[in-house]
Amino acid sequence: MDLWWLLWISLLFLVPFILMEISSGFKFHFKLVYYCAMCLLLSALAAPMCLLTNGGRTVNNMRIISRVVRTLKYFFGVRFEVKGLENFQIDGPCVIISNHQSILDMMGLMEILPDRCVQIAKKELMYAGSVGLITYLGGVIYINRKRTSDAKSIMAAVAQAMISDNLKVWIYPEGTRNNSGDLLPFKKGAFHLALQAQVPIIPVVYSSLTSFYNQKKNLFTGGTVKVEILPKIDTSGLTENDITDLTERCHQTMRQVFFRLSNKPYESNGQSNCAQ
Numbered sequence: 001m002d003l004w005w006l007l008w009i010s011l012l013f014l015v016p017f018i019l020m021e022i023s024s025g026f027k028f029h030f031k032l033v034y035y036c037a038m039c040l041l042l043s044a045l046a047a048p049m050c051l052l053t054n055g056g057r058t059v060n061n062m063r064i065i066s067r068v069v070r071t072l073k074y075f076f077g078v079r080f081e082v083k084g085l086e087n088f089q090i091d092g093p094c095v096i097i098s099n100h101q102s103i104l105d106m107m108g109l110m111e112i113l114p115d116r117c118v119q120i121a122k123k124e125l126m127y128a129g130s131v132g133l134i135t136y137l138g139g140v141i142y143i144n145r146k147r148t149s150d151a152k153s154i155m156a157a158v159a160q161a162m163i164s165d166n167l168k169v170w171i172y173p174e175g176t177r178n179n180s181g182d183l184l185p186f187k188k189g190a191f192h193l194a195l196q197a198q199v200p201i202i203p204v205v206y207s208s209l210t211s212f213y214n215q216k217k218n219l220f221t222g223g224t225v226k227v228e229i230l231p232k233i234d235t236s237g238l239t240e241n242d243i244t245d246l247t248e249r250c251h252q253t254m255r256q257v258f259f260r261l262s263n264k265p266y267e268s269n270g271q272s273n274c275a276q
């Protein structure tokens, strides 16, 4: 009898691996679920560490969170080649903006996260189980993307907090994940925030994940991500009238770097062809 049980249980374990061999779709989704499960598990492990070390919701928990998240890359065969870390060496608050491709970006975010840096996140993330808890403990700021007025007032409060608590704020100006191999147009909140707080903006660009992570092609293997931290952009003296131009300028600069890092020819949409 035991032998039969053993046979059935081992078959049960073998089934996902057999399915992964015969179906790329199954393999892609299995790996994505594995990633989410790892995030949930690591969050559940990190939460008590944060509570015991720092008591409650504080940006200091980001040190623990980043250390734990940095281990994830080894489970998924992802490597990061980072350039420009010296550009993070600025005292005081700043707004960091970067392109956003997938939930895998958490690995790239934590790979280079500077000290005392929180992120702006969609409020739905608060309800993602233990991941929601860990983002809360890390000081993540939640916004409702569908209610611009609420988002504006939250960001205005963040501008005050950045100065009083010496906080850096990381924002994904595309406002959503985008695995298309290009950058979406930028929302303006990050730039309003930088002007309201009168702090510099530091653009960060991650190369395209599409060479090893592509939902359309059910591709999810390991790979190398090139990361470039660009020199800071000063906002002193700029006013609300400069927001659109500042947004466009950052978008164009980051898009050129994105194409260069992704070894793709720069397709300007009516913009200069010289990739940086």
Ligand SMILES: CCCCCCCC/C=C\CCCCCCCC(=O)SCCNC(=O)CCNC(=O)[C@H](O)C(C)(C)COP(=O)(O)OP(=O)(O)OC[C@H]1O[C@@H](n2cnc3c(N)ncnc32)[C@H](O)[C@@H]1OP(=O)(O)O
Pocket: 038, 039, 040, 042, 043, 046, 065, 068, 069, 100, 106, 119, 120, 121, 122, 125, 131, 134, 135, 138, 140, 143, 144, 145, 148, 151, 152, 155, 156, 171, 172, 173, 174, 175, 176, 177, 186, 187, 188, 189, 190, 192, 193, 243
């Ligand atoms: C240990 C375990 C581990 C495992 C797990 C890992 C855990 C890791 C832990 C921790 C890390 C967590 C990391 C989470 C990351 C999550 C990322 C996301 O969720 S990304 C989605 C949410 N982020 C955004 O959406 C930002 C970008 N959006 C904006 O900034 C928008 O501007 C926003 C939302 C503020 C408003 O969006 P609009 O859709 O209305 O678009 P617009 O065009 O920008 O604004 C409309 C008008 O309002 C003005 N406006 C916008 N923001 C303003 C402001 N702040 N003040 C004044 N006016 C503003 C603009 O100038 C525009 O007006 P005119 O067209 O120019 O007339």
Ligand SMILES: CCCCCCCC/C=C\CCCCCCCC(=O)OC[C@@H](O)COP(=O)(O)O
Pocket: 035, 036, 037, 039, 040, 100, 102, 103, 104, 105, 106, 122, 125, 127, 128, 129, 130, 131, 175, 176, 177, 178
């Ligand atoms: C008890 C309830 C349990 C709920 C289960 C939760 C399932 C998800 C669990 C883990 C997910 C790990 C993801 C790590 C954090 C990802 C942050 C992120 O990248 O969010 C997406 C957001 O940038 C943009 O959202 P959209 O592209 O607009 O959409």
